[in-house]
Amino acid sequence: MSSYNTDSVEEGIIDTTNVDVQQVPAPAASSSKRKSKIIISVAVMAMSIVAVVVALSTGKNGKKQAAKNVSPSLIIGGTEAIKDSYPYIVSIAGCGGSLIARDVVLTAAHCDTDTYEVVLGRHASFDTDGEVISIKSRLPHPDYDDSTFNADFMLVFLDHEYTIGNVDLVSLNSDPSFPFEGQEVTAMGWGTTSFGGTASDVLLNVDLNIISDEQCALTEAIDSSGTSHNYQDEVTDWENALCALGVDGKDTCQGDSGGPLVVRGDNGWADIQVGVVSWGIECGIVGVPGIYSQVSTAYSWIQEEVCKGSVYASEAGFDCSSVAVASNVFPTYAPTYLASTSNPDSSIPTYSSS
Numbered sequence: 001m002s003s004y005n006t007d008s009v010e011e012g013i014i015d016t017t018n019v020d021v022q023q024v025p026a027p028a029a030s031s032s033k034r035k036s037k038i039i040i041s042v043a044v045m046a047m048s049i050v051a052v053v054v055a056l057s058t059g060k061n062g063k064k065q066a067a068k069n070v071s072p073s074l075i076i077g078g079t080e081a082i083k084d085s086y087p088y089i090v091s092i093a094g095c096g097g098s099l100i101a102r103d104v105v106l107t108a109a110h111c112d113t114d115t116y117e118v119v120l121g122r123h124a125s126f127d128t129d130g131e132v133i134s135i136k137s138r139l140p141h142p143d144y145d146d147s148t149f150n151a152d153f154m155l156v157f158l159d160h161e162y163t164i165g166n167v168d169l170v171s172l173n174s175d176p177s178f179p180f181e182g183q184e185v186t187a188m189g190w191g192t193t194s195f196g197g198t199a200s201d202v203l204l205n206v207d208l209n210i211i212s213d214e215q216c217a218l219t220e221a222i223d224s225s226g227t228s229h230n231y232q233d234e235v236t237d238w239e240n241a242l243c244a245l246g247v248d249g250k251d252t253c254q255g256d257s258g259g260p261l262v263v264r265g266d267n268g269w270a271d272i273q274v275g276v277v278s279w280g281i282e283c284g285i286v287g288v289p290g291i292y293s294q295v296s297t298a299y300s301w302i303q304e305e306v307c308k309g310s311v312y313a314s315e316a317g318f319d320c321s322s323v324a325v326a327s328n329v330f331p332t333y334a335p336t337y338l339a340s341t342s343n344p345d346s347s348i349p350t351y352s353s354s
Contacts, residue, residue: 075189076284077250078206083123086188087268088170091119096189096259098170098273102161102312107258108276109140109154118158121167125190125201134159139305141298150237152278152293157309169316170260173274174299179263183210185244186262187277191255199255208244216243216289221281229281240297242275245289252290253283261292
């Protein structure tokens with residue numbers, strides 16, 4: 001399924017009684033999540049944190065002029081996931097992704113490299129189970145901006161559909177009012193367990209909470225070069241941004257990019273993907289949320305392109321009634337990027353501030 005009725009999802013609201021707002025921001029009274037560009041007084045923040053702005057995976061350019069270490073990311077403060085509890089999670093060369101049709105993966109546009117295959121159904125990096133499928137083509141969102149990370153979405157079309165039994169699709173959220181402020185969400189990945197640390201060899205997961213745009217905009221930090229950063233200035237598209245904060249520094253980090261942010265259902269087959277791991281101010285800093293690309297803002301584009309490029313789109317729950325759907329000859333349109341037929345350079349670049 002590709003869309004989901006959010007009325008059946010229980011709201012996991014955080015208790016903010018007697019809690020410092022910088023630790024766990026209080027949810028707003030309204031359940032309406034999205035706002036236009038926010039105007040906030042610069043006098044609202046009292047904390048000063050030494051941090052480096054980084055992309056959360058193998059990206060191309062730094063966020064603004066800040067230094068950015070580009071490497072595979074891990075979950076910070078999380079726990080090992082139960083094997084096969086997230087049947088839609090995939091690994092794609094230092095990034096994560098989610099299976100949204102039998103032969104289509106959703107990931108982050110800043111993960112666009114010469115990756116030539118996707119691994120599905122594998123819990124541990126040292127295992128040989130699961131299925132490895134070559135990539136047919138990649139399609140970044142047309143509005144993706146690698147200097148701001150706006151519209152940080154990419155569709156990856158596979159050579160063929162998956163065939164193993166422990167893999168399934170995730171539902172995509174199409175409702176712009178969901179998730180709610182305070183909603184509990186879960187991220188997962190094989191990223192580092194500390195900033196600049198070592199990647200995990202098993203799939204980890206971590207629970208976070210959605211915070212309001214207004215609260216997110218209060219976030220400030222000073223990077224290692226002494227340059228001040230704040231989300232009010234650096235998040236340039238609040239319609240697309242989804243902010244999630246963990247207790248005691250729980251967070252996604254380098255290598256988790258492109259992976260799904262979900263609202264859990266009764267099991268992995270009932271999860272709803274609301275975000276894609278994108279970027280943040282360092283990783284694991286108490287009181288500093290991560291920035292996720294909000295799936296509902298790109299849902300129409302995702303649906304149209306999946307209908308064009310996959311014969312399994314309707315089966316996955318996408319409404320292809322107004323789209324020229326794919327035939328069994330892939331693709332029916334010229335993809336933006338064709339995957340490399342040779343193995344990519346496995347080295348991880350590091351970008352420094354200019």
